[in-house]
Every structure is written in structure tokens, then in C-alpha cells.
Amino acid sequence: MKNYRQRFGAWGEKLAEEYLEHKGYVVLARNIRTPYGEIDLLVRQEATLVFVEVKARSTRAYGLPEDSLTWRKQAHILDSSRYYLQEHPEYTEDWRVDVIAIQKKPGDEPAEIIHFENAFN
Secondary structure (H helix, E strand, O other), X not given: OOOHHHHHHHHHHHHHHHHXXXXXXXXXXXXXXXXXXXXXXXXXXXXXXEEEEEEEEOOOOOOOHHHHOOHHHHHHHHHHHHHHHHHOOOXXXXXXXXXXXXXXXXXXXXXXXXXXXOOOO
């Protein structure tokens, strides 16, 4: 059985996936494990491969969702992306890392979604 954090994280990833599909992205994979960490989503936008990190928060008590992306976490995401590309030489297109920041709102109010394209490299 998943704990609250796992369920909340899965909720955020599903919301990010729906958001990206609505914008025309094609989802290729979810929750890819590498020796450096997990890649939340792998999507394609036209001719670009996009590794997506999803950050969701239920409250702003600890800051904005994107505030949790320390330099160390960014390095893990980049290392995971590079590792995946080395393991999958069939992907030869350009690539980048995006961040989807999701802030849950109270009640039935829609969540706030902010998409940071090419967030870091």
C-alpha cells in the first residue's frame, strides 16, 4: 500500500502527464529508474526528447515546488538523463530537461501548474 507522499507524487505526475499531452507532447515512458535516480516522465515534443521532473506541493509552508530543486538534485536529474541516453542509442534527437511545478489548491479548485522548459542543462 502506498503512503500519502507516494500517492500525492503519483497524483502530481498524472496531472503533469495530462497537461503535457494536452499541449501536444507524446509520453514515451514513466518512472524510469537509473543508478542516479528516477526520471518522472520521458516525453517527445516534435523532434525533441524531453526529460521531465515533476514537483508537487500540497502547501506552501516549505516554499514553492520548484524551490526543492537543489543543485544536487539537478545534477542527479542530468546524470539520469545522460545515463538513459547512453543506454538507449536509438534516441538521437536533441534533448532537454523540463520541470513541471504543481501547487495543489484547496477543495475542488484546479491545481496551479507551471512549466519550466529547458529548466537547466
